[in-house]
Amino acid sequence: MGILEQLRALFRREEPSLPHPEALPELAAGERRTRQRVNAREGTQVLIIDDSKTIVTVLRKFLRSAGYETLEALDAESGLTQLQHHRPELIFLDIMLPGMNGFAALRAIRRDPRTRDIPVIMMSGNEQAMEQFFGTRIGADDFMKKPFSRHEVFFRIERLLDDHFVPRRAASRIVEPILQAVAGG
Template identity: 60%
Template sequence: MDIYDKIKRLFGWGPKTEPARPATTPAPATGGTDSAAPERRSKPRVNARPGTRMLVIDDSATIVALLARMLRQNEYTVLEAEDAETGLEIARTQQPELIFLDIVLPGMDGFAALRQLRRDPFTRDIPVIMISGNEQATEQFYVHRIGADDFMKKPFSRAEVFARIERLLDANSVPKRLPAMPQAADDAATPA
């Protein structure tokens, strides 16, 4: 397998269908009680309805192209922005149903953009999945605290992208914001 095939496989750019496993193939023995892998594969994935509008805001052309391709393969409409200011304008005028927002952006960063999305009556109810290459847990805590609905660390897999989307779907397969987590009494008294 050459490097190009490995990259295609890593990003899910191969054929749309996987080879069928024979029904008689037993699940691999793990030696322990970990049965998450077979369960995940046997559970059908729930997708948002075709045509769902999703906005990707990231200054990396590679990340935008990767996410856009994954999403379009599932028949979603993808809007793209390479900076926060453009992304905020698209969010306000085109009303996407889900936003993927990078934290590190030129000019306005993702945290400031998220604050503006939450303050604007036209965009405050749009679910936002923050994405970042930073591995610090404090960043993950902070994005949830200021109003993000989920966090995804780069590099991410196709399975992770669709698991994050599925987590935000309502009964009609429409992305919705998650209920706000209650804050401690001393957090509520702290000015924002």
């Protein structure tokens, strides 16, 4: 077989390829375009903690267009202060922040009995922060890599919704129905 025939054979051959794991959220986001998005109930309050005004603005625009209310903080300390005055139902938390980083903020959120059950979606564009996140899994409910799309944001939220369209931590979604069944039976 000559080189030309080898090249033709090579280009005709179609082997199935598996998507890269990082592409899975984007694939899921692509599926979302073929079905109706499921949102949290209207008025769900979300706290966005990120030092990038651009990220805060983009998330605010995405969320408010879907009926969410937003609170914003440009550093972890301000975000934790807001948590003393408000009880959001979901938090988007950047890992790389000035002063206290997102991991320290998450530990503070999980230690406080008033905030420990709020689902937290960590965010970062830094590959090392991503590796550290996946290596430690210190209590976040999900992770979103920057830059992200509108579809990715709502995909992450939808994964945290309970039967009443309220964001819940994974453990809460599993344990609460069991406790209700035991109490009722």
